[in-house]
Amino acid sequence: MKAVVLVKQGPADKAFEIQEMDKPAIKPHEVLVQVDAFGLNFADVMARLGYYEDCPPLPAIIGYDVVGTIDEVGTEVSHLKKGQRVMALSRFGGYAEFVATDARAAVAIDASISDGIATALATQCGTAYYCAEEMVRLHPGDHVLIQAAAGGVGSALVQMAKHRGCIVYGTASTKKQDFLRSLGVDHPIDYRNTDFEEVIKKQRGGEGLDVIFDSIGGQSVKKGLKLLGHGGRIVLYGAASMTDTNKNIFKMIKVGTGFGLHSPIKFLKNSQSMMGVNMLRIADHRPETLKRSLEGAVKMAQDGILTPHIGGEFKVDQIAEAHEFLASRKSMGKVVVSWK
Ligand SMILES: NC(=O)c1ccc[n+]([C@@H]2O[C@H](COP(=O)([O-])OP(=O)(O)OC[C@H]3O[C@@H](n4cnc5c(N)ncnc54)[C@H](OP(=O)(O)O)[C@@H]3O)[C@@H](O)[C@H]2O)c1
Numbered sequence: 112m113k114a115v116v117l118v119k120q121g122p123a124d125k126a127f128e129i130q131e132m133d134k135p136a137i138k139p140h141e142v143l144v145q146v147d148a149f150g151l152n153f154a155d156v157m158a159r160l161g162y163y164e165d166c167p168p169l170p171a172i173i174g175y176d177v178v179g180t181i182d183e184v185g186t187e188v189s190h191l192k193k194g195q196r197v198m199a200l201s202r203f204g205g206y207a208e209f210v211a212t213d214a215r216a217a218v219a220i221d222a223s224i225s226d227g228i229a230t231a232l233a234t235q236c237g238t239a240y241y242c243a244e245e246m247v248r249l250h251p252g253d254h255v256l257i258q259a260a261a262g263g264v265g266s267a268l269v270q271m272a273k274h275r276g277c278i279v280y281g282t283a284s285t286k287k288q289d290f291l292r293s294l295g296v297d298h299p300i301d302y303r304n305t306d307f308e309e310v311i312k313k314q315r316g317g318e319g320l321d322v323i324f325d326s327i328g329g330q331s332v333k334k335g336l337k338l339l340g341h342g343g344r345i346v347l348y349g350a351a352s353m354t355d356t357n358k359n360i361f362k363m364i365k366v367g368t369g370f371g372l373h374s375p376i377k378f379l380k381n382s383q384s385m386m387g388v389n390m391l392r393i394a395d396h397r398p399e400t401l402k403r404s405l406e407g408a409v410k411m412a413q414d415g416i417l418t419p420h421i422g423g424e425f426k427v428d429q430i431a432e433a434h435e436f437l438a439s440r441k442s443m444g445k446v447v448v449s450w451k
Contacts, residue, residue, distance in 0.1 A: 113450075114207035115430050118170045120161040123434035128170075129427065135204065135211040142191055142199075142214045143183035148449035149205045150176040150230030152263070153326075153351060156438045162353045165391055167203055174205025176233030178226045181217070188214040195219050198229035200237060200405060202394055206430070208450060215402040216394060218409050228412065231263060231419035231445035236408035237401070238348065238390050239267035242324055243275075244407060245400065246386050247344050251276030253321040256311065256338065258331060259351065260296055261287035261443045266420055267408075268324050269294045274416045280320070282307050290420075290443050308334040319343060327352050329369030336371065341381050348388040354438070420444030426451075 116130045137143045151174075158166035158173050166173065181195045191197065191214055199217035204210045220229055242264075243249060255272045259265040260281025272279050273295040281296035284303050291299035298314060300307045311320065319340025325332055326349030335345055352369075356362035378384060394401050411417040422442035425433035427450050437446045 112208040113427075114172050115174075115427060116170045116206075117159060117166075117173050120159060120169070123159060123431035123438070126159050126434070127430050129430075132207075134209045135207075137183055137185050137211045139185045139187040140214055141185045141211045142181050142188060142197075142217055143209055143211050144177055144179045144197060144199050144201075144217065145182040146177045146179040146205070146208055146210055146450060148178050148226040148230060148447050149174050149207075150227075150234065151433055151437050151446040151448065152176070152234050153349070153437065156434060157354060159434060160354060160438075161358065162350075172204045172207050174201065174203060174207070174210075176200055176230045176235075177205045177210055178220075178229035182209065185214060190214065191217060191219065196222065198224075198233050198405075198409070200233045200390075200394065200401065202391065206448075213394070213398055215398040216405065218402075218405050220409060224412065225421075226449060227421040227424060227445055227447040228419050230447050231267075231421070232408045232412055232417075233405065234390065235263035235445060236267045236412070236417055236419060237405045238388065239264050239271055240408045240411070241390065241393065241400070241404040242346050242348055242388055243268055243271040245404060246346055246388065247322055249275035249277050249322060253277040254280070254315060254318070254340075256280040256282075256307075256320050256323045256335065257296075258282050258302075258323075258325050258327045258335075259349075260294070260299075261290050262326070263419075263422070263445050264326060264348070265324075266294055266444055267417060269296055270417050271411070272322075274411075277322075280307075280311055280314075284440055286441075287443055308338060311338050315340075322346070324348070326350075329353075329366035331369075333369060333371040336373070336385075339381075339383055342383070343381075344384045344386065346386045346388060422446050424449070
């Protein structure tokens with residue numbers, strides 16, 4: 112099979128090589144998927160730039176989400192069969208023509224779901240579902256801030272929060288403000304040119320926010336906590352701001368300390384919560400929770416609650432271009448790469 116191998120960290124045009132290698136062997140609880148297309152995730156950009164500690168040692172095949180056909184089924188797997196079309200979350204290995212993954216991370220999908228949407232439903236919508244449906248309960252009238260709301264996970268969170276009747280504050284770069292409106296964001300905020308803390312403070316007065324979903328990390332978390340109301344919950348699931356540091360150790364420390372030091376007593380007094388999400392840990396240690404989140408995302412798409420937006424479609428020989436596009440902050444929604 113062919114695979115896109117991450118051979119070195121740095122600029123995308125030097126980082127990847129397409130190599131010939133053996134198909135992966137499956138374990139009894141796994142399936143082998145013949146991949147039609149795979150999705151990019153911001154974590155892949157972080158892995159390429161060397162900011163992602165979960166990335167396997169190089170050379171490595173990265174990639175979390177694929178769409179394709181089941182080619183082989185492990186002896187312990189009973190709910191999937193050879194020839195079925197699936198979307199699947201893989202624990203790396205996704206940038207290849209074949210990938211082995213836990214059968215609980217693969218969901219059968221029908222032909223009406225396009226390849227791009229199928230890949231978005233795996234990591235990005237699965238993560239959004241876990242954050243918005245498993246970690247917190249959203250209620251009508253809740254004031255919810257979603258950072259990077261025009262991105263893959265962000266746009267799914269917006270749609271889920273609107274479905275629950277929330278009032279949504281969404282941040283994104285200047286050119287994405289219309290897209291935020293089209294998603295249903297009530298208060299789009301251009302956080303490249305305005306201070307989101309000031310904007311929300313003006314709108315909410317002393318009331319604060321009920322829920323914050325943060326994928327930026329650093330100062331964004333500290334500011335978010337100042338906006339959180341009593342009974343509020345903040346979900347941390349990313350640290351995109353780390354990529355701005357250019358590996359400068361002082362800047363990296365600044366992002367790290369930017370998160371702030373937090374006393375549990377303050378959370379207790381204010382009836383607030385801070386929650387962390389890492390879907391790899393969920394995949395490794397709570398595979399049934401992952402299965403529920405992936406199936407939940409697919410069901411929401413089938414019910415018309417979730418309509419993932421495709422931000423860019425590329426062929427496999429354009430992998431470098433696809434990566435730079437996602438890294439450039441220009442993409443809105445899912446970036447997908449197909450083998451044919
Ligand atoms: N914890 C988990 O298990 C998990 C799972 C999936 C994803 N994630 C995280 O969720 C976030 C979104 O992932 P995604 O794949 O859906 O990507 P994405 O949101 O489609 O793309 C990243 C977006 O983040 C925004 N951003 C804000 N500050 C940034 C910065 N300093 N540098 C670069 N981009 C910045 C950019 O949009 P604007 O500038 O327009 O806002 C950019 O387009 C990422 O941080 C990712 O690591 C975490």
